[in-house]
Amino acid sequence: MQRLRFTFLLSLAAAMLSLIPACTSSNLEVEKPEQFALKDMLRHYADDLIIPSFKELQTNVNTLQQAAETLAAQPTLANLSALQTTWTKTHLAFQSVNAYNFGPAGKSGSRKNLVQEIGTFPTDIREMEITIAKGLPVPNDENYGARGMLAIEYLIFDVNGDNQRILDGLITASREVYLRKQIANVKTQVDSVVTGWATYRDTFINSDGTAVGSSISELYNGLVQSFEDLKNRKVDLPLDGSAGQQGPQPTLVEAYYSGKSLEFIRAHFTALEDIWRGRVGQQDGLGFDNYLQTVRGGPALVSSTDTQFAAIRQALAGLGETSSLTKEIQNNRPKVEKLQTELQNNTRYLKSDMSSVLGLTLTVQ
Structure with missing residues (x-):
């Protein structure tokens, strides 16, 4: 009788163990890039x-x-x-x-x-x-x-x-x-x-690894550096001035002489969003947003980043369509500050959160 009971328990344990790899495999598909x-x-x-x-x-x-x-x-x-x-x-x-x-x-x-x-x-x-x-x-x-x-x-x-x-x-x-x-x-x-x-x-x-110097690392750091240039050099610098300067310096915008600074800022931001989505024209392709969907914490980060991208687009829409950043700083400063704030709010998602979730080393400042 005890032999039968032992055999039954052994079979039950084996059956339960057979379920564990299936669950683990399912989890790995979501968590491993x-x-x-x-x-x-x-x-x-x-x-x-x-x-x-x-x-x-x-x-x-x-x-x-x-x-x-x-x-x-x-x-x-x-x-x-x-x-x-x-x-x-x-x-x-x-x-x-x-x-x-x-x-x-x-x-x-x-x-x-x-x-x-x-x-x-x-x-x-x-x-x-x-x-x-x-x-x-x-x-x-x-x-x-x-x-x-x-x-x-x-x-x-x-x-x-x-x-x-x-x-x-x-x-x-x-x-x-x-x-x-x-x-x-x-x-x-x-x-x-x-x-x-x-x-x-x-x-x-x-070069499809994730170490420093790999292509995904180069692409990610290029995305971050370009975003930081947009935020710090194209918006912050003319709005707040360089180190040691007091007040705004609206002549330090990109394309000051042509007056097309805002046009280029919009194009720059669109290019960054294209990289994020792997987008060509109006068609999304395999991009960082898809990559993040496969790792733990990634879907939530995609949602947060998408929301912040929308906030940046809305802030850009609040500035004059044919105006220059120089004129907007001089005549519409609160709305430029709104853009500055929304860009800053996205720094966390692109830099610390994204590098952590994807296991990539941030090599830019």
Whole structure:
């Protein structure tokens, strides 16, 4: 009798144990990021977001160069206006690659990363004017404010919209030649990145771990750095001033001379949200939000981040559609402060929470 009872209990225990692996397996599918198709996500980013965005920027830079050559041959107000329009399209395209500041776009030798090389502001107009007067080449030292897209902006836009003044200046040979040298420098930088991605693509896709230096780590840190640049450099700096300064400095906005700072801020934020969602156009793809759905604590973080992205969009919508950040700081400061607050509220989700949940090391400040 006892033998039968022992056999029964042993069978019951075995049956109960057989249920445990099934439950554990189910839990692991939700909690372990290894179960996510990370390589497919990296392939989507490379083929559908990163490489096409750099190629679009390259196409726009080529058009910008052609527009400058047309203006040099025929210095008319119409051709200047066409150059300004092309510059705007090019700088909008630059916003879409702002976060991909690694790999071919990262630091290489004496060259800094692409954002520093062609996207630094405010512009060092004193250094530029000295360089023009002396007929010197575009500087390649650490004075990044004297070259790049915002240096080109200074050469072709008047802050008061006086295109005739700009045209009169560009008729001067030294200034017109310097403009084309600036554009050629940007082209060299962008062409190098596009060429680099042709071979770096496979490396990026196949580096599917999560350690420092892995592709997901580079992409994540690029996203965070780009968001911090948007928050700190494009909004906080002109609103509150730099260290040691008292009060706002609305002239320190990006694209001060063209008055298009808000247009670029909106494009920059949209690009960041595209990365978050893996979005191409209006179509979401495999992105960080999908990756987070597979790990413990991820779904709640996705919900919080989505809510905060919506709050940032609403704050941006409260600013003038065709206004500049300079004017909004001067005339509508509370609404700019609202944007500043909503951007700051998102820092926690993108930096501390996201790095913790995904097990990624934050390498940016």
